[in-house]
Amino acid sequence: IAVDRKETYRVKIFGVLPGFLNHDRAIKYFERVMSIAPYSDYAPLSLMNVAQIWAIKKNDTLAIYALDRLIINYPKHFLTPDAYLKLGETHETLIRGPFYDQRSTEEAMRYFEDFMIRFPQNRSVDDAEDGLENTQNEMALSKLKIGDFYFYKRNRFHAAEVLYNEAITIAPTSDTAELARNRLTAVAAKRARFEEENRDKKVPSLEEMQKKAEKRAKRRILGIF
Numbered sequence: 001i002a003v004d005r006k007e008t009y010r011v012k013i014f015g016v017l018p019g020f021l022n023h024d025r026a027i028k029y030f031e032r033v034m035s036i037a038p039y040s041d042y043a044p045l046s047l048m049n050v051a052q053i054w055a056i057k058k059n060d061t062l063a064i065y066a067l068d069r070l071i072i073n074y075p076k077h078f079l080t081p082d083a084y085l086k087l088g089e090t091h092e093t094l095i096r097g098p099f100y101d102q103r104s105t106e107e108a109m110r111y112f113e114d115f116m117i118r119f120p121q122n123r124s125v126d127d128a129e130d131g132l133e134n135t136q137n138e139m140a141l142s143k144l145k146i147g148d149f150y151f152y153k154r155n156r157f158h159a160a161e162v163l164y165n166e167a168i169t170i171a172p173t174s175d176t177a178e179l180a181r182n183r184l185t186a187v188a189a190k191r192a193r194f195e196e197e198n199r200d201k202k203v204p205s206l207e208e209m210q211k212k213a214e215k216r217a218k219r220r221i222l223g224i225f
Helices: 002-007 023-036 042-056 060-073 080-093 103-118 125-153 157-170 175-198 206-221
Strands: 010-013 017-021
Touching: 002 017, 002 023, 002 042, 023 042, 042 060, 042 080, 060 080, 080 103, 080 125, 103 125, 125 157, 125 175, 157 175
Parallel strands: none
Antiparallel strands: 010 017
């Protein structure tokens, strides 16, 4: 019944016209199978079907939840490799770019790596390798962009070097890694110039810094900024 609701069965409108597939009813039936027969072969099949329906409905969060339940509860089932790969691909679709939070990128990388480690003989290993390479490039580019901010906007040379080196470590053969290597050369040159320019500048004493702080505090009290 669940499969028919998912794939073929449509309630007829006015008894003649075929209506829409009732995916919500199909999910309820699949979840019922999970409830009454959690140790049967139908349980992991039901979870995979639920994940597919949520993907059709563009609900990535619930699709990921269904796939997570599959790999946790049925680690030795024949569908488990497909679930790992699908989790990586789903998280990959959630990546918004190098300027955004990279949690989805990290999750995608983790699932692709787990797939390759757990199922090295699987026929989809090439797909996992491609997915891992793409997500590693995305993560490396994100590190590069953050490093650029510290280098060009803040003159924070050490922070920039750390981030550039992380980009190289994550994807050493990528174009991003080559850019990061060039940035490291630029950081070293700019650091040397910066240190040369500031070598003869007198460092203020603690007493002088305290006096300046007191003057700033007085100006704020008086409304002078």
